[in-house]
Amino acid sequence: MSKIIWSKIDEAPALATYSLLPIVNAFTQAAGVEVVVSNISLAGRVLSAMGLAEDELSKLGEVVLQEDGNIIKLPNISASIGQLKDCISELQGQAYKIPDFPENPANAEEEAVRAKYNTCLGSAVNPVLREGNSDRRAATAVKKFAQKNPHKLREFPQNPKAYVAHMAGDGDFFGNEKSVTMPKGQKVTIALNGNTLGTIETLDKEIIDGTFMSASKLRAFIQKSIDEAKENGVVWSIHLKATMMKISDPIIFGHALEVFFAPVFAEFSDTFSQLKVNANLGISDIEKKIAGHVNEAAILAAFKAVVDSDAPEIAMVDSDKGTTNFNASNDVIIDASMPVVVREGGKQWNRNGDAVECVAVIPDSTYAMFHAEMVSDCVKNGQYNVATMGSMANVGLMAQKAEEYGSHPTTFELAESGKVTVTAEDGAELMSFDCEAGDIWRLARVKDIPIIDWVRLAVERAKIEGVPAIFWLDENRAHDAQMILKVNEYLKNHDTSGLEIETMNVTNATRFTNARVREGKNTIAVTGNVLRDHLTDMYPILELGTSAKMLSIVPLLAGGGLYETGAGGSAPKHVDQFLAEGHLRWDSLGEFLALAESLRFIGNKNSDSKLAALTAGLDAANDAYLDNNKAPSRKCGQPDNKASHFFLAQYWAKALAEGDNAELAAKFSSVATALTEKEDIIMSELLGVEGKAQDVGGYFNPDDAKAEKAMRPSATLNTIINAI
Numbered sequence: 001m002s003k004i005i006w007s008k009i010d011e012a013p014a015l016a017t018y019s020l021l022p023i024v025n026a027f028t029q030a031a032g033v034e035v036v037v038s039n040i041s042l043a044g045r046v047l048s049a050m051g052l053a054e055d056e057l058s059k060l061g062e063v064v065l066q067e068d069g070n071i072i073k074l075p076n077i078s079a080s081i082g083q084l085k086d087c088i089s090e091l092q093g094q095a096y097k098i099p100d101f102p103e104n105p106a107n108a109e110e111e112a113v114r115a116k117y118n119t120c121l122g123s124a125v126n127p128v129l130r131e132g133n134s135d136r137r138a139a140t141a142v143k144k145f146a147q148k149n150p151h152k153l154r155e156f157p158q159n160p161k162a163y164v165a166h167m168a169g170d171g172d173f174f175g176n177e178k179s180v181t182m183p184k185g186q187k188v189t190i191a192l193n194g195n196t197l198g199t200i201e202t203l204d205k206e207i208i209d210g211t212f213m214s215a216s217k218l219r220a221f222i223q224k225s226i227d228e229a230k231e232n233g234v235v236w237s238i239h240l241k242a243t244m245m246k247i248s249d250p251i252i253f254g255h256a257l258e259v260f261f262a263p264v265f266a267e268f269s270d271t272f273s274q275l276k277v278n279a280n281l282g283i284s285d286i287e288k289k290i291a292g293h294v295n296e297a298a299i300l301a302a303f304k305a306v307v308d309s310d311a312p313e314i315a316m317v318d319s320d321k322g323t324t325n326f327n328a329s330n331d332v333i334i335d336a337s338m339p340v341v342v343r344e345g346g347k348q349w350n351r352n353g354d355a356v357e358c359v360a361v362i363p364d365s366t367y368a369m370f371h372a373e374m375v376s377d378c379v380k381n382g383q384y385n386v387a388t389m390g391s392m393a394n395v396g397l398m399a400q401k402a403e404e405y406g407s408h409p410t411t412f413e414l415a416e417s418g419k420v421t422v423t424a425e426d427g428a429e430l431m432s433f434d435c436e437a438g439d440i441w442r443l444a445r446v447k448d449i450p451i452i453d454w455v456r457l458a459v460e461r462a463k464i465e466g467v468p469a470i471f472w473l474d475e476n477r478a479h480d481a482q483m484i485l486k487v488n489e490y491l492k493n494h495d496t497s498g499l500e501i502e503t504m505n506v507t508n509a510t511r512f513t514n515a516r517v518r519e520g521k522n523t524i525a526v527t528g529n530v531l532r533d534h535l536t537d538m539y540p541i542l543e544l545g546t547s548a549k550m551l552s553i554v555p556l557l558a559g560g561g562l563y564e565t566g567a568g569g570s571a572p573k574h575v576d577q578f579l580a581e582g583h584l585r586w587d588s589l590g591e592f593l594a595l596a597e598s599l600r601f602i603g604n605k606n607s608d609s610k611l612a613a614l615t616a617g618l619d620a621a622n623d624a625y626l627d628n629n630k631a632p633s634r635k636c637g638q639p640d641n642k643a644s645h646f647f648l649a650q651y652w653a654k655a656l657a658e659g660d661n662a663e664l665a666a667k668f669s670s671v672a673t674a675l676t677e678k679e680d681i682i683m684s685e686l687l688g689v690e691g692k693a694q695d696v697g698g699y700f701n702p703d704d705a706k707a708e709k710a711m712r713p714s715a716t717l718n719t720i721i722n723a724i
Helices: 011-031 042-049 056-063 081-093 108-118 140-148 215-232 248-260 262-267 269-274 283-290 296-308 334-343 365-381 448-465 478-491 506-518 529-544 571-581 589-605 609-627 641-657 662-677 679-687 704-711 715-722
Strands: 002-008 033-039 070-073 134-138 163-165 178-181 187-192 195-201 207-213 235-238 316-318 347-349 355-361 392-396 411-413 418-424 429-435 440-446 469-472 501-504 523-527 550-555 561-564
Touching (some): 011 589, 011 662, 033 056, 042 081, 134 140, 140 529, 163 215, 207 215, 207 429, 215 248, 235 248, 334 347, 334 355, 365 506, 365 529, 392 529, 448 501, 448 523, 529 550, 609 641, 641 662, 641 679
Parallel strands (some): 002 033, 235 355, 469 501
Antiparallel strands (some): 134 392, 178 207, 187 195, 187 418, 418 429
């Protein structure tokens, strides 16, 4: 029997799995395919780090190196320190004997505990599993549905004021970057004033980059952006990726918080020092640390005074609760937040709950240039037309911890001023930087084999799609200059006759793509890892209403397949609603599409008529799901995620019953009949739990029995599925 591994992860998609997976296995096992679960949730990884559970993530790290590896990966929590502490607390409450998170380790024992917990922070999962490059695009049926049923994009006002502010290369990562291609594999040492910060083992032809962000110039830029926001009468907001860039971006966030609330930090500096306040963790953490302190009321009043002052209004995460952009570093994640700015006509919400034009502050210009052009394009040309706009497909370089997302072990907040050097084992100084104390220095890298595969995949997709493929590379960026040399060389290995393949910098590539999008034309963006992340949320959210409906395929270098689903940015709100009123609005379409591609992968490896029929049936079911608009409603009392799974099963069974494979047709004929004839009963049972609070035994670590009971409330549906 063939095997697909389905990741057990977190929040809304984890709850949905309790309902969906029994249906999936009932169908796939009929064609000799078993879907098994691997727990890589935050709670699972915490317990593993503490020696209380199997290390499922490491096991999956072995699977992706196998030629038949087949994994469906749902979106997992990229944990901030705050989320990790909350998870630890929940597990302790469930009687797991694990230590507290040592925020400020005081001895060797606490340092060891902190090191174990650090493995659970940020993007711990993706670097292990992404042993291949990314192929992300909208499925044809999904795109057609969006054009026929366009979601709402709000118009930009006349004489719009929205804009993006960035450091424009003055002291940021873009401006300070240096890059070299290694002439041979060897050990490389990073040192500050001769004292080793870290070492890496490089490979032959690997590109390594060194760069830093000046803390003083960052703070000056933040203050300038605040002053300009006040002058321009726009809401101020900062947009970072503190989940994936788990070392650098929380530090940047902390600087911004200290600058915006400078009077508070100046007045209560002694108290904050005494309580070990860390601005990088946000106001929510500060509130926890000052709770019960004699100055608690005064500090809260001081924060409120700044918010209420003539400083620019600050964007709110939750206006009703008074939660600002500075609540926690992971509350506003750039690839989710910036598409909303564009979708809402250049606006974010103020403390009164009003949508107001904003300045989106994105300090590092490396990627801010993309978002700046997206906003600028709409300011100049108006909002997009969902019914006619074209598509952006992406081929992303992400294999083997490529580029910035693999830089965590080589990112440092410098303890002193001086010279940072990067030196090869043979004694050659590869690069050096004059830095100041507090600067954020990092080394990123990309190996040669992933680049070769990236170029191959770009050419392959260009041939299949018959549209331009644009490498988003800037000859004025040090890293990209090295990449351009390799791309030009490796393109010679392919027949590119008749293909339109070009290289453009970020701004020009955005303009080129957007011009085609407005004409209803499709384009392939061939990008590095972080841009991949930003583009494959921005364009799908505008085109489709969500990035969760994108096909996200990772052809693994070893020959297997990783099928990623959805985007979990709104998953916490989905869980809150489900726990309060039994309604889960998570749309599992991403999982449906990923399953079809996963089954197709097995079919391509092993010719099997029954499996081909099963896959074709799922394709038909997915089309019917879209055509009949069975996505979950946002409102309690209407069909939710559980109902969407029922309809998938009904459509899938009908397709198999009417299909060409006699064995499957015979098996699923009665299933299709039962699911059709008992639809009213099943829907009544599913809707019967709407409006009722649910207890699943835990947010990070649900009780399986409770969660399954909550997510499978239809006895009639369960009986039919269990009998297949």
